[in-house]
Amino acid sequence: MEYSAIENSYFKIGNKHKGLLGWLTSTDHKRIGLMYMYAIISFFFIGGILGGVMRTELARPGQDFLSAQTYNAVFTVHGVIMIFLVVIPGLAAVFGNLFMPIMIGARDVSFPKLNLFSFYIYMLGAVLAVISLFIGKGAPDTGWTFYAPYSTQSGTNVIAAVLAAFVLGFSSILTGLNFIVTIHRLRAPGMTWFKMPLFPWSLYATAWIQLLATPIVGITLLMLVAERLFKIGFFDPNLGGDPILFQHLFWIYSHPAVYVMILPAMGVITEIIPTFAKRKVYGYKAIALSSVAIAAVGYLVWGHHMYTAGMSGTARWVFSFLTFIVAVPSAIKVFNWISTMYKGSISLEPPFYFAMAFIFNFMIGGLTGLILGSLATNIHVHDTSFVVAHFHYIVFGGMGFAFLAALHYWFPKIYGRMYNHKMANWSCVIIFIGFTTLYFPLFIIGLQGMPRRYFDYLPQFQTGHFISTIGAFILGLGFLLIFINLVRSAKKGKITTSNPWGGLTLEWQIPSPPTVENFEEIPVITEGPYEYK
Amino acid sequence: MFGTGASNFVEGVDKTFFIIIGIGALFLIGLTMLMLIFMIKYNKKRHPIAVQVKERMSLELTWVIIPLIIVLLMFYYGYIAYKPMREVPEGALNIKAIAKMWDFSFEYENGKESNTLVVPFNKPIKLNLFSKDIVHSFYVPAFRIKEDMVPGLKDNFMWFIPTELGKFDIMCAEYCGVRHSYMMSSVEVIPEAEYNSWITQIKKKSMKEEMKGFEILKNNACTGCHSTDGSKLVGPTFKEMFGSDVTVITEDGKEQTVKIDEEYIKNSILTPDKQVVKGFNKGLMRPYNEILKDEDIKEIIEYFKTPDED
Amino acid sequence: MSNGKHHITDYKTYAWVLVILLFFTALTVFVSWFDFKALTIAVALIIASIKVTIVLTYFMHLKYDYLVFRLMVSMVFLLIALVFVITFFDYLFR
Amino acid sequence: MRQQPKTSNQKLETIMNHSITHTEHRDDLGAKMGMWLFIFTELLLFGGLFIVYAVYRSQYPDDFQIAATQLNTFIGTLNTIILLVSSMTVAMSITALQKGNKKLTIYLLGITILFAIIFLVNKYFEWGAKFHHHLYPGSELMLTLKRGELLFFSLYYFMTGLHALHIVVGMVILIVVLLKVKSGKINNTDFVLLENGGLYWHLVDLIWIFLFPLLYLIT
Numbered sequence A: 001m002e003y004s005a006i007e008n009s010y011f012k013i014g015n016k017h018k019g020l021l022g023w024l025t026s027t028d029h030k031r032i033g034l035m036y037m038y039a040i041i042s043f044f045f046i047g048g049i050l051g052g053v054m055r056t057e058l059a060r061p062g063q064d065f066l067s068a069q070t071y072n073a074v075f076t077v078h079g080v081i082m083i084f085l086v087v088i089p090g091l092a093a094v095f096g097n098l099f100m101p102i103m104i105g106a107r108d109v110s111f112p113k114l115n116l117f118s119f120y121i122y123m124l125g126a127v128l129a130v131i132s133l134f135i136g137k138g139a140p141d142t143g144w145t146f147y148a149p150y151s152t153q154s155g156t157n158v159i160a161a162v163l164a165a166f167v168l169g170f171s172s173i174l175t176g177l178n179f180i181v182t183i184h185r186l187r188a189p190g191m192t193w194f195k196m197p198l199f200p201w202s203l204y205a206t207a208w209i210q211l212l213a214t215p216i217v218g219i220t221l222l223m224l225v226a227e228r229l230f231k232i233g234f235f236d237p238n239l240g241g242d243p244i245l246f247q248h249l250f251w252i253y254s255h256p257a258v259y260v261m262i263l264p265a266m267g268v269i270t271e272i273i274p275t276f277a278k279r280k281v282y283g284y285k286a287i288a289l290s291s292v293a294i295a296a297v298g299y300l301v302w303g304h305h306m307y308t309a310g311m312s313g314t315a316r317w318v319f320s321f322l323t324f325i326v327a328v329p330s331a332i333k334v335f336n337w338i339s340t341m342y343k344g345s346i347s348l349e350p351p352f353y354f355a356m357a358f359i360f361n362f363m364i365g366g367l368t369g370l371i372l373g374s375l376a377t378n379i380h381v382h383d384t385s386f387v388v389a390h391f392h393y394i395v396f397g398g399m400g401f402a403f404l405a406a407l408h409y410w411f412p413k414i415y416g417r418m419y420n421h422k423m424a425n426w427s428c429v430i431i432f433i434g435f436t437t438l439y440f441p442l443f444i445i446g447l448q449g450m451p452r453r454y455f456d457y458l459p460q461f462q463t464g465h466f467i468s469t470i471g472a473f474i475l476g477l478g479f480l481l482i483f484i485n486l487v488r489s490a491k492k493g494k495i496t497t498s499n500p501w502g503g504l505t506l507e508w509q510i511p512s513p514p515t516v517e518n519f520e521e522i523p524v525i526t527e528g529p530y531e532y533k
Numbered sequence B: 001m002f003g004t005g006a007s008n009f010v011e012g013v014d015k016t017f018f019i020i021i022g023i024g025a026l027f028l029i030g031l032t033m034l035m036l037i038f039m040i041k042y043n044k045k046r047h048p049i050a051v052q053v054k055e056r057m058s059l060e061l062t063w064v065i066i067p068l069i070i071v072l073l074m075f076y077y078g079y080i081a082y083k084p085m086r087e088v089p090e091g092a093l094n095i096k097a098i099a100k101m102w103d104f105s106f107e108y109e110n111g112k113e114s115n116t117l118v119v120p121f122n123k124p125i126k127l128n129l130f131s132k133d134i135v136h137s138f139y140v141p142a143f144r145i146k147e148d149m150v151p152g153l154k155d156n157f158m159w160f161i162p163t164e165l166g167k168f169d170i171m172c173a174e175y176c177g178v179r180h181s182y183m184m185s186s187v188e189v190i191p192e193a194e195y196n197s198w199i200t201q202i203k204k205k206s207m208k209e210e211m212k213g214f215e216i217l218k219n220n221a222c223t224g225c226h227s228t229d230g231s232k233l234v235g236p237t238f239k240e241m242f243g244s245d246v247t248v249i250t251e252d253g254k255e256q257t258v259k260i261d262e263e264y265i266k267n268s269i270l271t272p273d274k275q276v277v278k279g280f281n282k283g284l285m286r287p288y289n290e291i292l293k294d295e296d297i298k299e300i301i302e303y304f305k306t307p308d309e310d
Numbered sequence C: 001m002s003n004g005k006h007h008i009t010d011y012k013t014y015a016w017v018l019v020i021l022l023f024f025t026a027l028t029v030f031v032s033w034f035d036f037k038a039l040t041i042a043v044a045l046i047i048a049s050i051k052v053t054i055v056l057t058y059f060m061h062l063k064y065d066y067l068v069f070r071l072m073v074s075m076v077f078l079l080i081a082l083v084f085v086i087t088f089f090d091y092l093f094r
Numbered sequence D: 001m002r003q004q005p006k007t008s009n010q011k012l013e014t015i016m017n018h019s020i021t022h023t024e025h026r027d028d029l030g031a032k033m034g035m036w037l038f039i040f041t042e043l044l045l046f047g048g049l050f051i052v053y054a055v056y057r058s059q060y061p062d063d064f065q066i067a068a069t070q071l072n073t074f075i076g077t078l079n080t081i082i083l084l085v086s087s088m089t090v091a092m093s094i095t096a097l098q099k100g101n102k103k104l105t106i107y108l109l110g111i112t113i114l115f116a117i118i119f120l121v122n123k124y125f126e127w128g129a130k131f132h133h134h135l136y137p138g139s140e141l142m143l144t145l146k147r148g149e150l151l152f153f154s155l156y157y158f159m160t161g162l163h164a165l166h167i168v169v170g171m172v173i174l175i176v177v178l179l180k181v182k183s184g185k186i187n188n189t190d191f192v193l194l195e196n197g198g199l200y201w202h203l204v205d206l207i208w209i210f211l212f213p214l215l216y217l218i219t
């Protein structure tokens, strides 16, 4: 690839090795970030195609081209890939690695070798996940939640999938650890906590969750493996255990994990809006601290996935109460984003459109989250396609759109080249339409009682399912468009200036693509990050 | 929007829905409008120079406090509508609901068993929930009720008063393996008089169904995958199986035709994957070597050997 | 960049700390011979917590290290405690 | 900040060389913070297990009591003492190094590692005795036990097993540290590795301090 703009860019110079080896052994945070990006996008496509397969099967009631067993394996693998391989590392590992050190004025993360090591652990986890598809008795069929005791009994490759999740957890922990130390230790002189841009802030909160929540799922999955291999009973009632305890432990991690997905996404949006509205972000401190608040309270609400699981009545209302409390800091962020646009001077570029789509989808996802959080209504819609719609809205409509926004925002910085704006805008529109057609009907059939993880369904749900399947194909088309646009532009796009959007954070003050060292001299910070005049 | 409603909980639940969706829609529409207006009004072309608006503490506090009040309100309504679901009135009719892979069965206090839930109109019904194997969930959309059926969990229950006559779907709402989506049944709400006569008619079991082997097959949920009436489920039917010929695929992938005898059945139960019946998937039936004792298997074989009466 | 504070703890302090820890070990074994009913676990855990605090403060140098570390450690223990409490909202009220 | 001018080849060279080394700058406090964060993850790992323990003990207090009588309090106490003493020796080794006494440092680290080995040997005999009595996961005897007793033994094996694994890891770390002290890589101006190794060893001790009364001292 030819990146003639900058001679000593990180594309050209890695370490003592050249070419591919230079990439694979590089400890440069930018190169590692980019490797994550390529890996994650590939897994996203695999997971997405599995999603398309499910939708095709669900277009009509009855068996079409998958067997029930295959369908179950498909949604399990789809869930595992999307959650553990795509959205949890997603923004933090890709854009966090690429830009967080630059944004705080550092040359790299605190432990560059560890950073590379996390990447390889990630790949090892990915390989294990893929292996689980092919060896032994077939792909796992437990759902991504691995609920015991089904998961202790199912004859399929549960162990491989569980170990994959365990290994991926390790990678996530190490990334989090690295980021916390980096943010504590390597901020440029003069950059106090409240002069730090908000994307690093959100990564800081995220990193704490990664660090403190992941071990719990680690130990839980280990217990599951021990139960399967050595008959050490923890969860299987035949061996004395309590299945509900597994659910507790699983969600103690997996609920905070949803904030691992969304917090960096919120951080990205908080970077994009001020840049395109040319306004200082409204309520800087409120946004920064609400990230921390979400992380802290979000740790304690896991039971809202278990209202019908047989918990005590007391636990049910306690969890419902806490769940509603977490909604408040999210609301604060939405309000602050919108007020940042007030009286700004908004340039409508592709990243901004994606950001707007994010806010819209996130609001729908979040507000339907409130329906799920309320005890009475959750009883009805729990484990129906209403939940499926909720989390796709918030995970894909939220985190996914934020990823696309980030990609379009930082693309010129990463490659030093610009993509075709018109095509980017069109793909945004198509993806938005496809997305809405795909998931909105699922809310409605969910309210009517369509359970999730159903390979087959009663005829009254057909219309909703059919419309939804059409949406999946429109969505696929949109992705194809984005893909073509970006791949072509990375190689042949117009060479850009170092700061095409007029951003004020540090990454825009250095050449595109950045040099290996990021900064010739470490900058001294005197102003806040968004001081538009 | 929610389909039919046919129990005493429908009103509370649906009301909570409307409150939360209503408030949510207001916010969604309001904020979206704002976003669009700002995008147009403060567009660079129309508004070339941004005005740096000063932050105001009072505004910030407003949008902490108002949402806080709103969510507490939502919590309150959800709680109020939910609370009665855990408070069973005196004198409710007790019925045992048992789930296993992959069917529901119901046992009435007088010993009557049924595969569909038949209940009298307008009477409080308490279901005591049990599971024989893994977690299932009892879901009746029309009644707005759902509760997991957890193996080993004591005192697990749900209750309701049916407020409409008719037949309503029961679905399993916790993923439980291959036939999860077919694990359905129905609630039949009938007038009390009809119910009283229904409950007293206890169908006499056929001779074969009285056998101990059949009991074992039911208790271990074999009948979830194997029918006794000739229909094909996840596994081959048990009907007239004994003594017939079957084509199996051995572990090394070869096809073989074998006669179903005592030895074969025993092996099929203990190591099902050694010889897989052609046309069926391997890995579905798990080895029962730790679950069934030798005597059990003998009883099962005894049952298979017995010819059908009719 | 600073490379941290360096406080040198002398051998005697460590020796004393060990003596105290051994004392508490003996104490916890000793009290386990008595039955305090529901409080038995509480007593055992209180003694264990004292021991852990001592190890953290002296052996692990928290006493002489930066405030951040102390804050972080207390946060983590607080979090674990909260998770316990919330889990028991389920198990105590079933 | 200014736009960076194009660099000559010579400058490129220096940047390249620099880029290999710039990441190696020393930040002891950062390294220590990293170690602490790692310790937190370990605490939560065991924290999850303690939740399981707490739940089952609260549900089956009597079964736990009966089952716990099978454990050997003497070995438990002995191992507690071993860990406490070894914790002290690691801590002292830092003092020794700070005072420039390399030989004493090595000596103290050696003792610590020796204690670790003794701990494992004790554990071996302890587990061995149980296996001898057919009390191990999946054994026939285990399956005849009451629910709570079964859970107790499951937890006992899993928790002490995982802890023993940590002992082994700690031992390996300390051996590496010892070798580095020997070669002079760790010295009285640069000893954060020794401190971090020590921290890890204390963590192993911390966990045992809870395990001991919870498993061995239920009466």
Ligand code: HEA
Pocket (backbone or CB within 6 Å): A145, A258, A259, A261, A262, A304, A305, A306, A323, A324, A326, A327, A328, A330, A331, A334, A362, A363, A364, A365, A366, A367, A369, A370, A372, A373, A374, A378, A381, A382, A383, A387, A390, A391, A394, A395, A398, A399, B027, B028, B031, B066, B067, B070, B071
């Ligand atoms: C990125 C991931 C993500 C995020 C951020 C969230 C955010 C939220 N989630 Fe979601 N959730 C998932 C991912 C996520 N969720 C997943 C993957 C599942 C399913 C797992 C499975 O079973 O497979 C799930 C399931 C799930 C359930 C369990 C459903 C069930 O199985 O029964 C519940 C129940 O309470 C819930 C609630 C919430 C709430 C209240 C929020 C809140 O944080 C939302 C806060 C946001 C807002 C409130 C909107 C913005 C604010 C405004 C527009 C202002 C106006 C607002 C007010 C006045 C309050 N979620």
Ligand code: HEA
Pocket (backbone or CB within 6 Å): A044, A045, A046, A047, A048, A049, A051, A052, A054, A055, A058, A075, A076, A078, A079, A080, A082, A083, A086, A087, A142, A143, A144, A145, A388, A392, A395, A396, A400, A438, A452, A453, A454, A455, A472, A473, A475, A476, A477, A479, A480
């Ligand atoms: C990041 C998270 C994420 C994302 C992005 C998606 C994306 C998609 N998911 Fe999702 N999904 C989950 C996470 C995610 N999912 C989880 C956690 C579950 C729960 C699993 C469980 O129950 O255990 C789930 C469950 C789930 C179900 C419910 C299964 C059930 O309960 O029975 C369905 C069904 O429709 C579905 C469909 C889809 C579709 C169509 C997409 C699409 O949006 C994908 C779009 C992407 C592409 C299409 C690929 C890129 C495009 C191309 C390469 C172009 C060519 C392709 C075509 C033309 C098809 N998913």
Ligand code: CUA
Pocket (backbone or CB within 6 Å): B099, B100, B101, B102, B135, B136, B137, B172, B173, B174, B175, B176, B177, B179, B180, B181, B183
């Ligand atoms: Cu039973 Cu799903």
Ligand SMILES: [Cu+2]
Pocket (backbone or CB within 6 Å): A254, A255, A258, A302, A304, A305
């Ligand atoms: Cu959640």
